[in-house]
Amino acid sequence: MARIPRRPAELVGQVFFARDAVRRGLLTKNDLRSSAWRQVLHNVYADSRIEITHLTRCRAAASWLFPPGCTLAGRSAVAMLGGPTPGPHEPVEVLVEPASRFGPLTGLLIHVSGWRDGDVQRVDGMPVTTGIRTCWDLACWLDTVEAVALIDALLHRHAVHADDLTVYLARRRNQRGARRFAEALSLVDAGAESLPESRLRVRLVRAGLPRPVTQHVVTRNGQFVARVDLAWPDLKVAVEYDGIWHHDPEQFHRDRQRLNHLLGDDWLVLHVTSKRMREDFDGVLTEIRSALRSRHSSH
Structure with missing residues:
Protein backbone atom coordinates (compact mmCIF):
# COMPACT_ATOMS: atom_id res chain seq x y z
CA MET A 1 0.00 0.00 0.00
CA ALA A 2 1.35 3.42 -0.96
CA ARG A 3 2.33 5.62 1.96
CA ILE A 4 0.20 8.74 2.38
CA PRO A 5 2.50 11.79 2.37
CA ARG A 6 2.61 13.77 5.60
CA ARG A 7 1.08 17.25 5.40
CA PRO A 8 1.47 19.11 8.71
CA ALA A 9 -1.33 21.65 9.10
CA GLU A 10 1.19 24.49 9.54
CA LEU A 11 2.54 23.90 6.00
CA VAL A 12 -0.68 23.23 4.08
CA GLY A 13 -0.99 25.76 1.27
CA GLN A 14 2.31 27.38 2.22
CA VAL A 15 5.72 28.16 0.77
CA PHE A 16 8.38 27.52 3.41
CA PHE A 17 12.08 27.28 4.13
CA ALA A 18 12.85 23.56 4.29
CA ARG A 19 15.64 23.88 6.84
CA ASP A 20 13.27 25.55 9.30
CA ALA A 21 10.57 22.92 8.75
CA VAL A 22 13.05 20.13 9.41
CA ARG A 23 14.54 21.89 12.45
CA ARG A 24 11.06 22.33 13.95
CA GLY A 25 10.31 18.65 13.42
CA LEU A 26 7.44 19.29 11.01
CA LEU A 27 9.05 17.29 8.21
CA THR A 28 12.05 15.08 7.61
CA LYS A 29 14.37 15.32 4.61
CA ASN A 30 12.74 12.15 3.35
CA ASP A 31 9.27 13.74 3.67
CA LEU A 32 10.38 16.54 1.35
CA ARG A 33 10.92 14.00 -1.41
CA SER A 34 7.24 12.96 -1.36
CA SER A 35 4.57 14.11 -3.80
CA ALA A 36 3.11 16.40 -1.14
CA TRP A 37 5.86 18.99 -1.63
CA ARG A 38 7.47 20.78 -4.55
CA GLN A 39 10.87 22.44 -4.57
CA VAL A 40 10.60 26.11 -5.53
CA LEU A 41 14.21 27.21 -5.10
CA HIS A 42 17.26 25.99 -3.20
CA ASN A 43 16.00 24.92 0.26
CA VAL A 44 12.59 26.49 -0.44
CA TYR A 45 9.59 24.18 -0.84
CA ALA A 46 5.83 24.55 -1.24
CA ASP A 47 2.65 22.56 -0.92
CA SER A 48 2.49 20.82 -4.30
CA ARG A 49 -1.20 21.68 -4.66
CA ILE A 50 -0.70 25.45 -4.84
CA GLU A 51 0.14 27.44 -7.97
CA ILE A 52 3.73 28.65 -8.15
CA ARG A 57 9.54 32.59 -6.53
CA CYS A 58 10.61 36.24 -6.21
CA ARG A 59 9.12 36.42 -2.72
CA ALA A 60 10.70 33.10 -1.77
CA ALA A 61 14.15 34.21 -2.92
CA ALA A 62 13.94 37.56 -1.15
CA SER A 63 12.48 36.07 2.04
CA TRP A 64 14.87 33.18 2.61
CA LEU A 65 17.88 33.29 0.30
CA PHE A 66 19.08 36.90 0.12
CA PRO A 67 21.98 38.00 2.30
CA PRO A 68 22.61 41.77 2.64
CA GLY A 69 23.58 43.41 -0.64
CA CYS A 70 20.97 41.66 -2.84
CA THR A 71 17.85 42.99 -4.53
CA LEU A 72 15.29 41.80 -7.05
CA ALA A 73 16.06 43.35 -10.42
CA GLY A 74 15.55 43.19 -14.18
CA ARG A 75 12.45 41.38 -15.41
CA SER A 76 11.65 40.24 -11.88
CA ALA A 77 11.63 43.87 -10.73
CA VAL A 78 9.32 44.74 -13.65
CA ALA A 79 6.88 42.12 -12.36
CA MET A 80 7.14 43.36 -8.77
CA LEU A 81 6.41 46.90 -10.00
CA GLY A 82 3.19 45.77 -11.68
CA GLY A 83 4.50 45.14 -15.18
CA PRO A 84 4.49 41.98 -17.30
CA THR A 85 5.36 38.87 -15.33
CA PRO A 86 7.82 36.23 -16.62
CA GLY A 87 6.68 32.63 -16.79
CA PRO A 88 6.77 30.49 -13.63
CA HIS A 89 9.92 28.72 -14.73
CA GLU A 90 11.87 31.83 -15.77
CA PRO A 91 14.79 32.58 -13.43
CA VAL A 92 14.42 35.17 -10.71
CA GLU A 93 16.73 38.08 -11.54
CA VAL A 94 18.92 39.36 -8.74
CA LEU A 95 21.29 42.32 -8.53
CA VAL A 96 24.20 41.67 -6.17
CA GLU A 97 26.76 44.15 -4.90
CA PRO A 98 30.36 43.21 -5.78
CA ALA A 99 31.27 42.68 -2.12
CA SER A 100 28.56 40.04 -1.71
CA ARG A 101 29.52 36.40 -2.24
CA PHE A 102 25.98 35.32 -2.99
CA GLY A 103 25.34 32.62 -5.60
CA PRO A 104 25.22 30.92 -7.95
CA LEU A 105 21.96 29.13 -7.17
CA THR A 106 19.65 27.19 -9.48
CA GLY A 107 16.64 29.27 -10.44
CA LEU A 108 18.37 32.62 -9.97
CA LEU A 109 19.97 34.82 -12.63
CA ILE A 110 22.55 36.89 -10.77
CA HIS A 111 23.96 40.21 -12.00
CA VAL A 112 26.87 41.79 -10.15
CA SER A 113 26.91 45.58 -9.92
CA GLY A 114 26.81 48.28 -7.29
CA TRP A 115 23.93 50.67 -6.78
CA ARG A 116 23.44 54.17 -5.46
CA ASP A 117 21.27 55.49 -2.68
CA GLY A 118 17.75 55.67 -4.03
CA ASP A 119 18.21 52.82 -6.55
CA VAL A 120 16.50 50.24 -4.30
CA GLN A 121 13.11 50.40 -2.60
CA ARG A 122 10.91 48.06 -0.56
CA VAL A 123 7.91 46.44 -2.23
CA ASP A 124 5.83 44.30 0.13
CA GLY A 125 8.85 44.26 2.41
CA MET A 126 11.23 42.98 -0.27
CA PRO A 127 14.18 44.82 -1.83
CA VAL A 128 13.42 45.75 -5.46
CA THR A 129 15.24 48.11 -7.78
CA THR A 130 13.28 51.30 -8.39
CA GLY A 131 11.52 51.83 -11.68
CA ILE A 132 14.30 54.12 -12.86
CA ALA A 149 9.19 46.85 -24.68
CA LEU A 150 9.56 46.40 -20.91
CA ILE A 151 10.35 50.07 -20.30
CA ASP A 152 7.23 50.93 -22.35
CA ALA A 153 5.23 48.72 -19.99
CA LEU A 154 6.57 50.48 -16.89
CA LEU A 155 5.88 53.90 -18.42
CA HIS A 156 2.36 52.86 -19.42
CA ARG A 157 1.64 51.72 -15.85
CA HIS A 158 3.15 54.94 -14.40
CA ALA A 159 5.71 52.90 -12.47
CA VAL A 160 8.26 55.34 -13.86
CA HIS A 161 8.13 58.68 -15.70
CA ALA A 162 10.01 59.65 -18.85
CA ASP A 163 11.35 62.90 -17.38
CA ASP A 164 12.90 61.02 -14.47
CA LEU A 165 14.61 58.62 -16.87
CA THR A 166 16.11 61.57 -18.76
CA VAL A 167 17.45 63.05 -15.52
CA TYR A 168 18.91 59.68 -14.51
CA LEU A 169 20.66 59.40 -17.89
CA ALA A 170 22.20 62.86 -17.41
CA ARG A 171 23.57 61.75 -14.01
CA ARG A 172 25.19 58.67 -15.54
CA ARG A 173 26.07 60.08 -18.95
CA ASN A 174 29.74 59.07 -18.92
CA GLN A 175 29.29 55.66 -17.32
CA ARG A 176 29.32 52.26 -18.93
CA GLY A 177 25.82 51.48 -20.19
CA ALA A 178 24.82 55.09 -20.80
CA ARG A 179 24.88 54.70 -24.58
CA ARG A 180 22.55 51.70 -24.47
CA PHE A 181 20.24 53.51 -22.04
CA ALA A 182 20.15 56.59 -24.28
CA GLU A 183 19.28 54.45 -27.30
CA ALA A 184 16.46 52.77 -25.40
CA LEU A 185 15.05 56.11 -24.20
CA SER A 186 15.04 57.41 -27.78
CA LEU A 187 12.66 54.59 -28.71
CA VAL A 188 10.28 54.28 -25.75
CA ASP A 189 6.60 55.15 -25.94
CA ALA A 190 4.26 55.17 -22.94
CA GLY A 191 1.26 54.72 -25.21
CA ALA A 192 2.12 51.13 -26.10
CA GLU A 193 -0.31 48.65 -24.56
CA SER A 194 1.43 45.31 -25.06
CA LEU A 195 4.90 43.83 -25.33
CA PRO A 196 4.35 42.50 -28.89
CA GLU A 197 3.10 45.92 -30.05
CA SER A 198 6.21 47.55 -28.59
CA ARG A 199 8.52 44.98 -30.16
CA LEU A 200 6.90 45.51 -33.56
CA ARG A 201 7.15 49.31 -33.32
CA VAL A 202 10.80 49.27 -32.29
CA ARG A 203 11.77 46.84 -35.03
CA LEU A 204 10.02 48.98 -37.63
CA VAL A 205 11.71 52.17 -36.47
CA ARG A 206 15.14 50.53 -36.27
CA ALA A 207 14.59 49.30 -39.84
CA GLY A 208 14.27 52.92 -40.97
CA LEU A 209 10.50 53.49 -41.06
CA PRO A 210 9.06 56.75 -39.77
CA ARG A 211 8.02 56.51 -36.15
CA PRO A 212 4.33 55.56 -35.88
CA VAL A 213 1.78 56.91 -33.41
CA THR A 214 0.72 54.37 -30.79
CA GLN A 215 -2.93 53.66 -29.99
CA HIS A 216 -4.15 56.27 -32.48
CA VAL A 217 -7.83 57.18 -32.20
CA VAL A 218 -9.69 57.73 -35.47
CA THR A 219 -12.75 59.97 -35.34
CA ARG A 220 -15.41 60.97 -37.86
CA ASN A 221 -17.32 64.20 -37.33
CA GLY A 222 -16.05 64.25 -33.78
CA GLN A 223 -17.28 60.71 -33.08
CA PHE A 224 -15.09 57.75 -32.19
CA VAL A 225 -14.60 55.28 -35.04
CA ALA A 226 -11.70 53.06 -34.01
CA ARG A 227 -8.39 52.90 -32.22
CA VAL A 228 -5.42 51.26 -33.93
CA ASP A 229 -2.18 49.90 -32.49
CA LEU A 230 0.20 51.81 -34.76
CA ALA A 231 -0.59 54.54 -37.26
CA TRP A 232 0.81 57.12 -39.63
CA PRO A 233 -2.24 59.41 -39.44
CA ASP A 234 -1.20 61.85 -42.16
CA LEU A 235 -1.02 58.94 -44.62
CA LYS A 236 -3.97 57.02 -43.17
CA VAL A 237 -1.93 53.84 -42.81
CA ALA A 238 -2.41 51.66 -39.72
CA VAL A 239 -0.88 48.44 -38.43
CA GLU A 240 -2.67 46.06 -36.08
CA TYR A 241 -0.89 43.32 -34.15
CA ASP A 242 -3.13 40.25 -34.08
CA GLY A 243 -2.37 38.13 -31.06
CA ILE A 244 -5.11 37.96 -28.42
CA TRP A 245 -7.91 36.86 -30.72
CA HIS A 246 -6.46 33.36 -30.98
CA HIS A 247 -7.69 32.88 -27.40
CA ASP A 248 -10.84 35.00 -27.74
CA PRO A 249 -12.76 34.54 -31.02
CA GLU A 250 -15.37 37.09 -29.97
CA GLN A 251 -12.67 39.73 -29.52
CA PHE A 252 -11.40 38.89 -32.99
CA HIS A 253 -14.82 39.56 -34.53
CA ARG A 254 -15.23 42.82 -32.59
CA ASP A 255 -11.83 44.00 -33.73
CA ARG A 256 -12.52 43.17 -37.35
CA GLN A 257 -15.86 44.99 -37.25
CA ARG A 258 -14.17 48.00 -35.66
CA LEU A 259 -11.48 48.10 -38.33
CA ASN A 260 -13.99 47.72 -41.16
CA HIS A 261 -15.40 51.08 -40.14
CA LEU A 262 -12.10 52.65 -41.18
CA LEU A 263 -12.52 51.66 -44.81
CA GLY A 264 -15.05 54.40 -45.44
CA ASP A 265 -12.43 56.92 -44.38
CA ASP A 266 -9.88 55.56 -46.84
CA TRP A 267 -7.61 54.00 -44.23
CA LEU A 268 -5.25 51.19 -45.19
CA VAL A 269 -4.97 48.67 -42.33
CA LEU A 270 -2.27 45.99 -42.34
CA HIS A 271 -2.29 43.05 -39.93
CA VAL A 272 0.75 41.42 -38.37
CA THR A 273 0.64 38.10 -36.52
CA SER A 274 3.12 36.66 -34.04
CA GLU A 287 4.41 45.45 -47.06
CA ILE A 288 4.40 48.40 -44.67
CA ARG A 289 7.05 50.25 -46.67
CA SER A 290 5.02 49.70 -49.83
CA ALA A 291 1.85 51.01 -48.16
CA LEU A 292 3.62 54.14 -46.92
CA ARG A 293 5.21 54.78 -50.32
CA SER A 294 1.92 54.39 -52.12
CA ARG A 295 0.24 56.88 -49.81
CA HIS A 296 3.14 59.31 -50.08
CA SER A 297 2.85 59.27 -53.86
CA SER A 298 -0.91 59.88 -53.74
CA HIS A 299 -0.65 62.87 -51.38
Missing part, protein backbone atom coordinates in the same frame (compact mmCIF):
# COMPACT_ATOMS: atom_id res chain seq x y z
CA THR A 53 4.15 31.86 -10.14
CA HIS A 54 7.21 33.95 -10.90
CA LEU A 55 6.15 36.35 -8.16
CA THR A 56 5.95 33.44 -5.72
CA ARG A 133 17.13 51.77 -11.92
CA THR A 134 15.18 48.83 -13.36
CA CYS A 135 14.97 50.62 -16.72
CA TRP A 136 18.73 51.26 -16.66
CA ASP A 137 19.42 47.59 -15.96
CA LEU A 138 17.03 46.41 -18.66
CA ALA A 139 18.82 48.58 -21.22
CA CYS A 140 22.20 47.23 -20.09
CA TRP A 141 21.25 43.55 -19.85
CA LEU A 142 18.77 42.93 -22.70
CA ASP A 143 18.72 43.53 -26.42
CA THR A 144 17.28 46.93 -27.30
CA VAL A 145 13.94 45.65 -28.61
CA GLU A 146 13.13 43.70 -25.46
CA ALA A 147 14.43 46.41 -23.15
CA VAL A 148 12.28 49.08 -24.81
CA LYS A 275 4.01 33.97 -36.58
CA ARG A 276 4.94 36.53 -39.22
CA MET A 277 6.87 38.56 -36.67
CA ARG A 278 8.97 35.47 -35.95
CA GLU A 279 9.27 33.99 -39.41
CA ASP A 280 8.67 36.69 -42.01
CA PHE A 281 9.54 40.08 -40.57
CA ASP A 282 11.25 41.10 -43.82
CA GLY A 283 7.95 40.46 -45.62
CA VAL A 284 6.06 42.52 -43.04
CA LEU A 285 8.54 45.35 -43.46
CA THR A 286 8.22 45.27 -47.25
Whole structure:
Protein backbone atom coordinates (compact mmCIF):
# COMPACT_ATOMS: atom_id res chain seq x y z
CA MET A 1 0.00 0.00 0.00
CA ALA A 2 1.35 3.42 -0.96
CA ARG A 3 2.33 5.62 1.96
CA ILE A 4 0.20 8.74 2.38
CA PRO A 5 2.50 11.79 2.37
CA ARG A 6 2.61 13.77 5.60
CA ARG A 7 1.08 17.25 5.40
CA PRO A 8 1.47 19.11 8.71
CA ALA A 9 -1.33 21.65 9.10
CA GLU A 10 1.19 24.49 9.54
CA LEU A 11 2.54 23.90 6.00
CA VAL A 12 -0.68 23.23 4.08
CA GLY A 13 -0.99 25.76 1.27
CA GLN A 14 2.31 27.38 2.22
CA VAL A 15 5.72 28.16 0.77
CA PHE A 16 8.38 27.52 3.41
CA PHE A 17 12.08 27.28 4.13
CA ALA A 18 12.85 23.56 4.29
CA ARG A 19 15.64 23.88 6.84
CA ASP A 20 13.27 25.55 9.30
CA ALA A 21 10.57 22.92 8.75
CA VAL A 22 13.05 20.13 9.41
CA ARG A 23 14.54 21.89 12.45
CA ARG A 24 11.06 22.33 13.95
CA GLY A 25 10.31 18.65 13.42
CA LEU A 26 7.44 19.29 11.01
CA LEU A 27 9.05 17.29 8.21
CA THR A 28 12.05 15.08 7.61
CA LYS A 29 14.37 15.32 4.61
CA ASN A 30 12.74 12.15 3.35
CA ASP A 31 9.27 13.74 3.67
CA LEU A 32 10.38 16.54 1.35
CA ARG A 33 10.92 14.00 -1.41
CA SER A 34 7.24 12.96 -1.36
CA SER A 35 4.57 14.11 -3.80
CA ALA A 36 3.11 16.40 -1.14
CA TRP A 37 5.86 18.99 -1.63
CA ARG A 38 7.47 20.78 -4.55
CA GLN A 39 10.87 22.44 -4.57
CA VAL A 40 10.60 26.11 -5.53
CA LEU A 41 14.21 27.21 -5.10
CA HIS A 42 17.26 25.99 -3.20
CA ASN A 43 16.00 24.92 0.26
CA VAL A 44 12.59 26.49 -0.44
CA TYR A 45 9.59 24.18 -0.84
CA ALA A 46 5.83 24.55 -1.24
CA ASP A 47 2.65 22.56 -0.92
CA SER A 48 2.49 20.82 -4.30
CA ARG A 49 -1.20 21.68 -4.66
CA ILE A 50 -0.70 25.45 -4.84
CA GLU A 51 0.14 27.44 -7.97
CA ILE A 52 3.73 28.65 -8.15
CA THR A 53 4.15 31.86 -10.14
CA HIS A 54 7.21 33.95 -10.90
CA LEU A 55 6.15 36.35 -8.16
CA THR A 56 5.95 33.44 -5.72
CA ARG A 57 9.54 32.59 -6.53
CA CYS A 58 10.61 36.24 -6.21
CA ARG A 59 9.12 36.42 -2.72
CA ALA A 60 10.70 33.10 -1.77
CA ALA A 61 14.15 34.21 -2.92
CA ALA A 62 13.94 37.56 -1.15
CA SER A 63 12.48 36.07 2.04
CA TRP A 64 14.87 33.18 2.61
CA LEU A 65 17.88 33.29 0.30
CA PHE A 66 19.08 36.90 0.12
CA PRO A 67 21.98 38.00 2.30
CA PRO A 68 22.61 41.77 2.64
CA GLY A 69 23.58 43.41 -0.64
CA CYS A 70 20.97 41.66 -2.84
CA THR A 71 17.85 42.99 -4.53
CA LEU A 72 15.29 41.80 -7.05
CA ALA A 73 16.06 43.35 -10.42
CA GLY A 74 15.55 43.19 -14.18
CA ARG A 75 12.45 41.38 -15.41
CA SER A 76 11.65 40.24 -11.88
CA ALA A 77 11.63 43.87 -10.73
CA VAL A 78 9.32 44.74 -13.65
CA ALA A 79 6.88 42.12 -12.36
CA MET A 80 7.14 43.36 -8.77
CA LEU A 81 6.41 46.90 -10.00
CA GLY A 82 3.19 45.77 -11.68
CA GLY A 83 4.50 45.14 -15.18
CA PRO A 84 4.49 41.98 -17.30
CA THR A 85 5.36 38.87 -15.33
CA PRO A 86 7.82 36.23 -16.62
CA GLY A 87 6.68 32.63 -16.79
CA PRO A 88 6.77 30.49 -13.63
CA HIS A 89 9.92 28.72 -14.73
CA GLU A 90 11.87 31.83 -15.77
CA PRO A 91 14.79 32.58 -13.43
CA VAL A 92 14.42 35.17 -10.71
CA GLU A 93 16.73 38.08 -11.54
CA VAL A 94 18.92 39.36 -8.74
CA LEU A 95 21.29 42.32 -8.53
CA VAL A 96 24.20 41.67 -6.17
CA GLU A 97 26.76 44.15 -4.90
CA PRO A 98 30.36 43.21 -5.78
CA ALA A 99 31.27 42.68 -2.12
CA SER A 100 28.56 40.04 -1.71
CA ARG A 101 29.52 36.40 -2.24
CA PHE A 102 25.98 35.32 -2.99
CA GLY A 103 25.34 32.62 -5.60
CA PRO A 104 25.22 30.92 -7.95
CA LEU A 105 21.96 29.13 -7.17
CA THR A 106 19.65 27.19 -9.48
CA GLY A 107 16.64 29.27 -10.44
CA LEU A 108 18.37 32.62 -9.97
CA LEU A 109 19.97 34.82 -12.63
CA ILE A 110 22.55 36.89 -10.77
CA HIS A 111 23.96 40.21 -12.00
CA VAL A 112 26.87 41.79 -10.15
CA SER A 113 26.91 45.58 -9.92
CA GLY A 114 26.81 48.28 -7.29
CA TRP A 115 23.93 50.67 -6.78
CA ARG A 116 23.44 54.17 -5.46
CA ASP A 117 21.27 55.49 -2.68
CA GLY A 118 17.75 55.67 -4.03
CA ASP A 119 18.21 52.82 -6.55
CA VAL A 120 16.50 50.24 -4.30
CA GLN A 121 13.11 50.40 -2.60
CA ARG A 122 10.91 48.06 -0.56
CA VAL A 123 7.91 46.44 -2.23
CA ASP A 124 5.83 44.30 0.13
CA GLY A 125 8.85 44.26 2.41
CA MET A 126 11.23 42.98 -0.27
CA PRO A 127 14.18 44.82 -1.83
CA VAL A 128 13.42 45.75 -5.46
CA THR A 129 15.24 48.11 -7.78
CA THR A 130 13.28 51.30 -8.39
CA GLY A 131 11.52 51.83 -11.68
CA ILE A 132 14.30 54.12 -12.86
CA ARG A 133 17.13 51.77 -11.92
CA THR A 134 15.18 48.83 -13.36
CA CYS A 135 14.97 50.62 -16.72
CA TRP A 136 18.73 51.26 -16.66
CA ASP A 137 19.42 47.59 -15.96
CA LEU A 138 17.03 46.41 -18.66
CA ALA A 139 18.82 48.58 -21.22
CA CYS A 140 22.20 47.23 -20.09
CA TRP A 141 21.25 43.55 -19.85
CA LEU A 142 18.77 42.93 -22.70
CA ASP A 143 18.72 43.53 -26.42
CA THR A 144 17.28 46.93 -27.30
CA VAL A 145 13.94 45.65 -28.61
CA GLU A 146 13.13 43.70 -25.46
CA ALA A 147 14.43 46.41 -23.15
CA VAL A 148 12.28 49.08 -24.81
CA ALA A 149 9.19 46.85 -24.68
CA LEU A 150 9.56 46.40 -20.91
CA ILE A 151 10.35 50.07 -20.30
CA ASP A 152 7.23 50.93 -22.35
CA ALA A 153 5.23 48.72 -19.99
CA LEU A 154 6.57 50.48 -16.89
CA LEU A 155 5.88 53.90 -18.42
CA HIS A 156 2.36 52.86 -19.42
CA ARG A 157 1.64 51.72 -15.85
CA HIS A 158 3.15 54.94 -14.40
CA ALA A 159 5.71 52.90 -12.47
CA VAL A 160 8.26 55.34 -13.86
CA HIS A 161 8.13 58.68 -15.70
CA ALA A 162 10.01 59.65 -18.85
CA ASP A 163 11.35 62.90 -17.38
CA ASP A 164 12.90 61.02 -14.47
CA LEU A 165 14.61 58.62 -16.87
CA THR A 166 16.11 61.57 -18.76
CA VAL A 167 17.45 63.05 -15.52
CA TYR A 168 18.91 59.68 -14.51
CA LEU A 169 20.66 59.40 -17.89
CA ALA A 170 22.20 62.86 -17.41
CA ARG A 171 23.57 61.75 -14.01
CA ARG A 172 25.19 58.67 -15.54
CA ARG A 173 26.07 60.08 -18.95
CA ASN A 174 29.74 59.07 -18.92
CA GLN A 175 29.29 55.66 -17.32
CA ARG A 176 29.32 52.26 -18.93
CA GLY A 177 25.82 51.48 -20.19
CA ALA A 178 24.82 55.09 -20.80
CA ARG A 179 24.88 54.70 -24.58
CA ARG A 180 22.55 51.70 -24.47
CA PHE A 181 20.24 53.51 -22.04
CA ALA A 182 20.15 56.59 -24.28
CA GLU A 183 19.28 54.45 -27.30
CA ALA A 184 16.46 52.77 -25.40
CA LEU A 185 15.05 56.11 -24.20
CA SER A 186 15.04 57.41 -27.78
CA LEU A 187 12.66 54.59 -28.71
CA VAL A 188 10.28 54.28 -25.75
CA ASP A 189 6.60 55.15 -25.94
CA ALA A 190 4.26 55.17 -22.94
CA GLY A 191 1.26 54.72 -25.21
CA ALA A 192 2.12 51.13 -26.10
CA GLU A 193 -0.31 48.65 -24.56
CA SER A 194 1.43 45.31 -25.06
CA LEU A 195 4.90 43.83 -25.33
CA PRO A 196 4.35 42.50 -28.89
CA GLU A 197 3.10 45.92 -30.05
CA SER A 198 6.21 47.55 -28.59
CA ARG A 199 8.52 44.98 -30.16
CA LEU A 200 6.90 45.51 -33.56
CA ARG A 201 7.15 49.31 -33.32
CA VAL A 202 10.80 49.27 -32.29
CA ARG A 203 11.77 46.84 -35.03
CA LEU A 204 10.02 48.98 -37.63
CA VAL A 205 11.71 52.17 -36.47
CA ARG A 206 15.14 50.53 -36.27
CA ALA A 207 14.59 49.30 -39.84
CA GLY A 208 14.27 52.92 -40.97
CA LEU A 209 10.50 53.49 -41.06
CA PRO A 210 9.06 56.75 -39.77
CA ARG A 211 8.02 56.51 -36.15
CA PRO A 212 4.33 55.56 -35.88
CA VAL A 213 1.78 56.91 -33.41
CA THR A 214 0.72 54.37 -30.79
CA GLN A 215 -2.93 53.66 -29.99
CA HIS A 216 -4.15 56.27 -32.48
CA VAL A 217 -7.83 57.18 -32.20
CA VAL A 218 -9.69 57.73 -35.47
CA THR A 219 -12.75 59.97 -35.34
CA ARG A 220 -15.41 60.97 -37.86
CA ASN A 221 -17.32 64.20 -37.33
CA GLY A 222 -16.05 64.25 -33.78
CA GLN A 223 -17.28 60.71 -33.08
CA PHE A 224 -15.09 57.75 -32.19
CA VAL A 225 -14.60 55.28 -35.04
CA ALA A 226 -11.70 53.06 -34.01
CA ARG A 227 -8.39 52.90 -32.22
CA VAL A 228 -5.42 51.26 -33.93
CA ASP A 229 -2.18 49.90 -32.49
CA LEU A 230 0.20 51.81 -34.76
CA ALA A 231 -0.59 54.54 -37.26
CA TRP A 232 0.81 57.12 -39.63
CA PRO A 233 -2.24 59.41 -39.44
CA ASP A 234 -1.20 61.85 -42.16
CA LEU A 235 -1.02 58.94 -44.62
CA LYS A 236 -3.97 57.02 -43.17
CA VAL A 237 -1.93 53.84 -42.81
CA ALA A 238 -2.41 51.66 -39.72
CA VAL A 239 -0.88 48.44 -38.43
CA GLU A 240 -2.67 46.06 -36.08
CA TYR A 241 -0.89 43.32 -34.15
CA ASP A 242 -3.13 40.25 -34.08
CA GLY A 243 -2.37 38.13 -31.06
CA ILE A 244 -5.11 37.96 -28.42
CA TRP A 245 -7.91 36.86 -30.72
CA HIS A 246 -6.46 33.36 -30.98
CA HIS A 247 -7.69 32.88 -27.40
CA ASP A 248 -10.84 35.00 -27.74
CA PRO A 249 -12.76 34.54 -31.02
CA GLU A 250 -15.37 37.09 -29.97
CA GLN A 251 -12.67 39.73 -29.52
CA PHE A 252 -11.40 38.89 -32.99
CA HIS A 253 -14.82 39.56 -34.53
CA ARG A 254 -15.23 42.82 -32.59
CA ASP A 255 -11.83 44.00 -33.73
CA ARG A 256 -12.52 43.17 -37.35
CA GLN A 257 -15.86 44.99 -37.25
CA ARG A 258 -14.17 48.00 -35.66
CA LEU A 259 -11.48 48.10 -38.33
CA ASN A 260 -13.99 47.72 -41.16
CA HIS A 261 -15.40 51.08 -40.14
CA LEU A 262 -12.10 52.65 -41.18
CA LEU A 263 -12.52 51.66 -44.81
CA GLY A 264 -15.05 54.40 -45.44
CA ASP A 265 -12.43 56.92 -44.38
CA ASP A 266 -9.88 55.56 -46.84
CA TRP A 267 -7.61 54.00 -44.23
CA LEU A 268 -5.25 51.19 -45.19
CA VAL A 269 -4.97 48.67 -42.33
CA LEU A 270 -2.27 45.99 -42.34
CA HIS A 271 -2.29 43.05 -39.93
CA VAL A 272 0.75 41.42 -38.37
CA THR A 273 0.64 38.10 -36.52
CA SER A 274 3.12 36.66 -34.04
CA LYS A 275 4.01 33.97 -36.58
CA ARG A 276 4.94 36.53 -39.22
CA MET A 277 6.87 38.56 -36.67
CA ARG A 278 8.97 35.47 -35.95
CA GLU A 279 9.27 33.99 -39.41
CA ASP A 280 8.67 36.69 -42.01
CA PHE A 281 9.54 40.08 -40.57
CA ASP A 282 11.25 41.10 -43.82
CA GLY A 283 7.95 40.46 -45.62
CA VAL A 284 6.06 42.52 -43.04
CA LEU A 285 8.54 45.35 -43.46
CA THR A 286 8.22 45.27 -47.25
CA GLU A 287 4.41 45.45 -47.06
CA ILE A 288 4.40 48.40 -44.67
CA ARG A 289 7.05 50.25 -46.67
CA SER A 290 5.02 49.70 -49.83
CA ALA A 291 1.85 51.01 -48.16
CA LEU A 292 3.62 54.14 -46.92
CA ARG A 293 5.21 54.78 -50.32
CA SER A 294 1.92 54.39 -52.12
CA ARG A 295 0.24 56.88 -49.81
CA HIS A 296 3.14 59.31 -50.08
CA SER A 297 2.85 59.27 -53.86
CA SER A 298 -0.91 59.88 -53.74
CA HIS A 299 -0.65 62.87 -51.38
